Amino acid sequence: MPTATTQTTYLLRHPTPTELTHIRTQHSTCWAGALTVSQYLTREDHIASTPLTRNGGMTQWVLVDAAADPAHVLASCEAIRKKALVAHTPVDGEKRVPVEEVVAYGIGSVFTPPECRGNGYAKVMLTMLGERLKRHNGQRAGFSVLYSDIGKQFYAKLGWLPHKSSHIELPVRTPAPPRIHPSRVQPLYHADIAPLCALDTAALRTALSTRHPKTRIAFVPDHGTMDWHHNREEFIGACVRPDLGAPAIKGCITASGTRWMVWGRDFSVAGPRLYVLRVVDFGPEEGRREDLMALLSAAVEEAGRWGLGKVVVWNPAESVVGAAGAVVDGVVGVERESDSIASLMMYGKGGSGEAEVEWVLNEKYAWC
Ligand SMILES: CC(C)(COP(=O)(O)OP(=O)(O)OC[C@H]1O[C@@H](n2cnc3c(N)ncnc32)[C@H](O)[C@@H]1OP(=O)(O)O)[C@@H](O)C(=O)NCCC(=O)NCCS
Known part of the structure; x- marks a missing residue:
């Protein structure tokens, strides 16, 4: 009997609508959280219809054995197409580095039905998917990523190598402490996000165009990406906290407009939290600490208003860590070893590990 990895009759294809509903119903046991199965199915359709994911932006994949039963789904996953940038420093003496805009994929919802597990199907x-995405729908991709919830080894063996996966957690206590420097920041709403994302993206392009010893990659922190997170939180928020209305405040910005945070709420049963999706710091050194303290303090207050137990910032800069410690006691630093491990597979020349590639802006906004 051939093993899963040597058999050649496997086929990677898109599921039918009926198969997709069946698969999602199955993996609701893993990922529905506080939602009912029906709410979870509606949420999956909802977040598949955002500007980022609709019109082929998100694709679902299933593995079947064409020779055995081509209707029997052995494993499934999905991939979201995103804009990304890649900067390869040339070997010659050029000061500016060409920054290439590429398609990149975020792979998620990797799932094998319980009765099929341990047969090598996910592998x-x-x-097959890693190869397929290199050129999909006529577009050559720069790289793909996934966020492993099963440690670093499984995906690394398949070519998605782990990158820095740390965060800080700011505890949210009740009653909330008074806001620090409240006049320094103001809230950001949906309509504010797109122009700020455009500024952020332009600055990222410039930053990547300077010489660097490693290849550098980044997901474009664009409005479509933030909007996907916000659609998600709005849907889940309406299901689990209908009493609080829509989560309208999407972040906060300093009065000077040179520093801001975009955030999203996570209502997971395991640990409701406010995630800082992106921290932008274009301001001068002077006032940095006070600005960051004011932004974080506003985030803590917003989390408290929503009953979320902590504020989480992924891979924070030292300045953010320092400011967090000045805002609340009990800030915890976490090096994740098992969940949400940012894992990268480069397509093209060069390796995928941290030794060869620097993943710039490896923050929560890039998660999917
Ligand atoms: C993880 C999952 C997709 C693996 O599917 P599978 O088809 O059984 O996997 P394969 O048979 O191809 O590979 C088995 C390998 O996965 C590893 N694995 C499975 N579950 C794991 C877990 N929770 N933590 C770490 N490794 C795990 C096994 O140890 C085994 O490793 P080995 O080959 O070195 O012995 C499946 O268990 C599943 O659907 N789990 C629930 C959803 C989930 O957690 N998805 C992953 C999200 S990142």
Whole structure:
């Protein structure tokens, strides 16, 4: 009997609508959280219809054995197409580095039905998908990523190598402490996000165009990406906290407009939290600490208003860590070893590990 990895009759294809509903119903046991199965199915359709994911932006994949039963789904996953930038420093003496805009994919919802597990199906599916995404729908991709919830080894063996996966957690206590420097920041609403994302993206392009010893990659922190997170939180918020209305405040910005945070709420049963999706710091050194303290303090207050137990910032700069400690006691630093491990597979020349590639802006906004 051939093993899963040597057999050649496997087929990677898109699921039918009926199959997709069945798959999602199955993996609701893993990822529905506080939602009912029906709410979870509606949420999956909802977040598949955002500007980022609609019109082919998100694709679902299933592995079947064409020779055995082509209707029997052995494993499944999905991939979201995103804009990204890649900067390869040339070997010659050029001061400016060309920054290439590429398509990149975020792979998620990797799932094998319980009765099929341990047969190598997820490995076969991911091996095939990794190859398939290199050129999909006529577009050559720069790289793909996934966020492993099963440690660093499984995906690393398949070519998605772990990158820095740390965060800080600011505890949110009740009653909330008084806001620090409240006049320094103001809230950001939906309509504010797009122009700020455009500024952020322009600055990122410039930053990547300077010489660097490693290849550098980044997901474009664009409005479509933030909007996907916000659609998600709005849907889940309406299901689990209908009493609080829509989560309208999407972040905060300093009065000078040179520093801001975009955030999103996570209502997971395991630990409701406010995630800082992106921290932007274009301001001068002077006033940095006070600005960051004011932004974080506003985030803590917003989390408290929503009953979320902590504020989480992924891979924070030292300045953010320092400011967090000045805002609340009990800030915890976490090096994640098992969940949400940012894992990268480069397509093209060079390796995928941290030794060869620097993942710039490896922050929560890039998660999917
Ligand atoms: C993780 C999952 C997709 C693996 O599917 P599978 O088809 O059984 O996987 P394969 O048979 O191809 O590979 C088995 C390998 O996965 C590893 N694995 C499975 N579950 C794991 C877990 N929770 N933590 C770490 N490794 C795990 C096994 O140890 C095994 O490793 P080995 O080959 O070195 O012995 C499946 O268990 C699943 O659907 N789990 C629930 C959803 C989930 O957690 N998805 C992953 C999200 S990142």
